[in-house]
Amino acid sequence: MNRFFKLQENQTTIKTEINAGITTFLTMVYIIFVNPVILGNAGVPSGQVFMATIISALVGTLLMALLANYPIAIAPGMGLNAYFVTVVTKYGLSYSIVFGAVFIAGVIFLLLSFTSLREKLIEAIPNSLKFGITSGIGLFIAFLGLQFSGIIVDGGEAGLLTLGDLQAPNTLLSIAGLFITLILMARNVKGALFYGIVMTAIIAFFTGQLTFNGVVSMPPAPVFFEMDIAGVFTEGLYAVVFAFLLVTIFDTTGTLVGVAEQAGFMKDGKLPKAKSALMADAIATTVGSTFGSSPSTAYVESTSGVAAGGRTGLTSLVIAGLFFLSMFFSPFIQAISGVSAITAPVLIIVGCFMMEGLSRVDWKSFDEAFPSFIIILTMPLTSSIATGIAMGFITYPLLKVVSGKGKQVSWLLYVFGILFAIQLVFFPAH
Numbered sequence: 001m002n003r004f005f006k007l008q009e010n011q012t013t014i015k016t017e018i019n020a021g022i023t024t025f026l027t028m029v030y031i032i033f034v035n036p037v038i039l040g041n042a043g044v045p046s047g048q049v050f051m052a053t054i055i056s057a058l059v060g061t062l063l064m065a066l067l068a069n070y071p072i073a074i075a076p077g078m079g080l081n082a083y084f085v086t087v088v089t090k091y092g093l094s095y096s097i098v099f100g101a102v103f104i105a106g107v108i109f110l111l112l113s114f115t116s117l118r119e120k121l122i123e124a125i126p127n128s129l130k131f132g133i134t135s136g137i138g139l140f141i142a143f144l145g146l147q148f149s150g151i152i153v154d155g156g157e158a159g160l161l162t163l164g165d166l167q168a169p170n171t172l173l174s175i176a177g178l179f180i181t182l183i184l185m186a187r188n189v190k191g192a193l194f195y196g197i198v199m200t201a202i203i204a205f206f207t208g209q210l211t212f213n214g215v216v217s218m219p220p221a222p223v224f225f226e227m228d229i230a231g232v233f234t235e236g237l238y239a240v241v242f243a244f245l246l247v248t249i250f251d252t253t254g255t256l257v258g259v260a261e262q263a264g265f266m267k268d269g270k271l272p273k274a275k276s277a278l279m280a281d282a283i284a285t286t287v288g289s290t291f292g293s294s295p296s297t298a299y300v301e302s303t304s305g306v307a308a309g310g311r312t313g314l315t316s317l318v319i320a321g322l323f324f325l326s327m328f329f330s331p332f333i334q335a336i337s338g339v340s341a342i343t344a345p346v347l348i349i350v351g352c353f354m355m356e357g358l359s360r361v362d363w364k365s366f367d368e369a370f371p372s373f374i375i376i377l378t379m380p381l382t383s384s385i386a387t388g389i390a391m392g393f394i395t396y397p398l399l400k401v402v403s404g405k406g407k408q409v410s411w412l413l414y415v416f417g418i419l420f421a422i423q424l425v426f427f428p429a430h
């Protein structure tokens with residue numbers, strides 16, 4: 001164990017790594033409650049999403065442990081799960097076609113992990129676009145949380161949106177959950193999001209909003225290969241595949257670099273073993289789609305385990321082991337997932353985490369600030385990550401050219417800008 005995970009070299013111990021693994025697991029286990037709620041809005045059965053989420057997290061995090069020896073967890077990302085639902089519901093598609101799109105994005109990501117285009121792409125995209133995308137997704141999922149909780153509702157005569165009925169039972173439950181979780185977060189309690197869900201569920205139980213049919217059982221049977229790859233082409237979902245691909249690559253890379261900086265792994269501004277880490281994510285996304293999950297990404301919550309001293313893949317191995325054990329708690333987890341007001345506070349708070357990157361945008365330069373701003377604004381307003389990305393990629397090269405800085409922009413961005421402009425104007429459906 002010591003030799004495989006290089007514990008001594010990384011100045012850590014088995015006990016510290018186990019502690020770190022438990023810490024990260026507690027901060028991210030909410031995804032197995034929340035993902036069935038979100039993908040349930042696209043009609044995917046809850047038991048299927050529950051298993052697919054665990055399998056994605058298990059495969060990705062285990063590969064991260066074994067291939068990269070990093071204390072970084074992988075699981076289906078928030079934001080892309082919501083975008084998945086938008087694509088299914090807004091355009092009336094079958095979810096199996098959209099799983100096909102996730103599969104294709106995963107395979108392209110896997111192929112890209114072997115080439116240098118991956119680095120080129122990552123280097124060509126400026127901070128304002130990268131962090132604009134992550135933050136836009138943050139606002140998007142927080143907005144969903146506000147809707148699920150009933151705090152924000154359709155405005156009708158009052159305008160597009162308005163404040164909901166704060167005395168409605170499910171809204172009251174969410175508000176109580178939000179306050180409890182915020183208090184736990186502010187007091188730096190390990191696993192605040194998880195304990196927040198549990199405490200909100202207890203309130204829901206005693207107020208009759210939640211019923212249980214058991215706690216432990218054998219895992220539900222996973223559903224395998226319920227996807228329609230041909231449908232991706234007949235429906236022309238190219239922009240959707242592209243959005244899944246770009247967001248997964250940027251999000252994972254940004255998160256890997258952030259966590260690696262915190263853990264002291266960066267060497268001369270480069271991330272060693274980036275290839276193995278990205279491959280772990282690409283494989284998790286591809287495998288996850290075959291079982292019925294939206295794309296996976298490296299989790300920002302891994303920072304909590306690193307803060308607890310985790311430095312090696314042993315931390316990730318512990319996280320993967322805990323995800324495996326959670327398979328046996330499906331009745332408990334599915335009952336909680338059935339009441340979206342319980343998990344809504346998590347969406348609002350995770351949205352806040354994802355805004356952090358905005359500090360890296362150069363707000364004093366208008367040609368950097370505006371593309372970031374338009375992404376953040378349009379993602380929640382159009383409920384489309386792809387549209388938000390398109391707005392940013394169109395305005396960035398445009399503003400650079402008119403301000404005489406066109407030469408600073410990579411040719412890749414001009415190509416993307418033109419492609420996105422054509423797509424938005426002529427193929428706006430997706």
Ligand SMILES: Nc1nc2[nH]cnc2c(=O)[nH]1
Binds near residue numbers: 079252255297
């Ligand atoms: N980086 C990152 N971390 C997450 N934690 C939960 N969801 C996400 C996500 O989409 N991206």
